[in-house]
Amino acid sequence: MAGTDALHYGALAPDDAPALRELLGRAFGVTTAECEPWFDLAGRDNIRVVRRGAVVEGGCMVLPMGQHFGGVVVPTGAIAGVGVRTDARRGGVATRMMTEALHELHARGVPLSTLYASNAELYRRVGYEHAGTRFAATVRPRELPFHERSGSSRDLVGADSISVQRLYESVARHRNGHMARTEYLWHRLHRVRHGIAAQGLLLHDDDGAPEAYLFWRLHRREMFHRLEVTDWVALTPQGYRRLWSTIVDLRTMIDDVRFYTAPADPMLRVLPDPRLEVQLEAAWMLRIVDVAKAIAARGYRSALRFALGLQIRDDVIAANDGTFTVEFADGRASVCSGGKPEVHLDVRTLASIYSGFVDTGTAIALGQLQGDPAALDRLALAFGDGAPWMPEMF
Numbered sequence: 001m002a003g004t005d006a007l008h009y010g011a012l013a014p015d016d017a018p019a020l021r022e023l024l025g026r027a028f029g030v031t032t033a034e035c036e037p038w039f040d041l042a043g044r045d046n047i048r049v050v051r052r053g054a055v056v057e058g059g060c061m062v063l064p065m066g067q068h069f070g071g072v073v074v075p076t077g078a079i080a081g082v083g084v085r086t087d088a089r090r091g092g093v094a095t096r097m098m099t100e101a102l103h104e105l106h107a108r109g110v111p112l113s114t115l116y117a118s119n120a121e122l123y124r125r126v127g128y129e130h131a132g133t134r135f136a137a138t139v140r141p142r143e144l145p146f147h148e149r150s151g152s153s154r155d156l157v158g159a160d161s162i163s164v165q166r167l168y169e170s171v172a173r174h175r176n177g178h179m180a181r182t183e184y185l186w187h188r189l190h191r192v193r194h195g196i197a198a199q200g201l202l203l204h205d206d207d208g209a210p211e212a213y214l215f216w217r218l219h220r221r222e223m224f225h226r227l228e229v230t231d232w233v234a235l236t237p238q239g240y241r242r243l244w245s246t247i248v249d250l251r252t253m254i255d256d257v258r259f260y261t262a263p264a265d266p267m268l269r270v271l272p273d274p275r276l277e278v279q280l281e282a283a284w285m286l287r288i289v290d291v292a293k294a295i296a297a298r299g300y301r302s303a304l305r306f307a308l309g310l311q312i313r314d315d316v317i318a319a320n321d322g323t324f325t326v327e328f329a330d331g332r333a334s335v336c337s338g339g340k341p342e343v344h345l346d347v348r349t350l351a352s353i354y355s356g357f358v359d360t361g362t363a364i365a366l367g368q369l370q371g372d373p374a375a376l377d378r379l380a381l382a383f384g385d386g387a388p389w390m391p392e393m394f
Helices: 014-028 032-042 093-107 120-125 158-172 183-190 237-249 291-297 347-354 360-365 373-383
Strands: 007-011 047-052 055-069 072-084 112-115 129-139 152-155 199-204 210-219 225-234 254-261 276-288 306-313 322-329 332-337 343-346 369-371
Touching: 007 093, 014 032, 014 047, 014 055, 014 072, 032 072, 032 183, 047 093, 055 093, 055 112, 055 183, 072 093, 072 291, 093 112, 093 120, 120 276, 129 347, 158 183, 158 199, 158 210, 158 225, 183 225, 199 237, 210 237, 225 237, 276 347, 291 322, 291 332, 291 347, 306 347, 306 373, 343 347, 343 373, 347 360, 347 373, 360 369, 360 373, 369 373
Parallel strands: 072 112, 225 254, 306 343
Antiparallel strands: 007 047, 047 055, 055 072, 112 276, 129 254, 129 276, 152 199, 199 210, 210 225, 306 322, 322 332, 343 369
């Protein structure tokens, strides 16, 4: 088998598109015709391939997005559409491609990278770690006890997109891990996907102000169908009850409703008797691409006033491998290289702690975190600010 030195990573060229369509079609079980609008939505400038000579052996999408941590949007390179030719797998193609993508993101000054993994071992090899969740829940609408009839609602139209985005951002900034959505994500949630159109409602309060919205797709069955909630947001307790009441109103031909959530999601917490099935749909992964920029970019509790010395191990991005001194004050952090190493961890463990997914006690129990007890307490105070999750995939 030829070595990885013969592989070349680079931007998608026009001549590469047919081979990449076929490759990704096989990898994701879609037709080559479906790949074309996918490429357009991602932006062809954001697609990368790995070639061996003139042969495209792998490809991926490196999408510029943002992710909320500590109430602040941190830029991230969202990785999607990773695929390798069937006859080139287990030859180091994916590892080489992801390593090169990370070096590209670091050179561009992007602090983070986020992805959903079909192969966690591969992504851990280049420094990603599980850092948040996406749960799927199923409920029977006939069993829901909601009959909230305040305010008004109407079908969404194109001109409502600004109101919808404002509602989403009002909620997302308080939820660690939620994406700062781009058109790539809005399109997947609110428009036609796999041949099924999304429908939407905008809910107003008694004063006529937007209070909540709901998007769903109807999946046909022989008799009663499944309603999939693709996106919903509410600003008030009344808004959450009204969303469930809307689901009740849609129940006539609906057997069950599937939606994406997390244990702390207000949409679950508002249920007085949650008769539903909840399962872990996926745990997304995070990569700290630039340690100093990532720590400085997120938000923190305003009461924090201390310094912390971190000794980071990173065998992929050399600039991250070393000691960093972090000073926390006024809800932000400043970072400089060097100082006294008080806490020792690798870049994977840092990712899971940075997001709030893993607490320091768990990391210590797994042997992933060592250090001075007082410094470990400060680390827990800095990053323990909420369980991260997101409702969508990309």
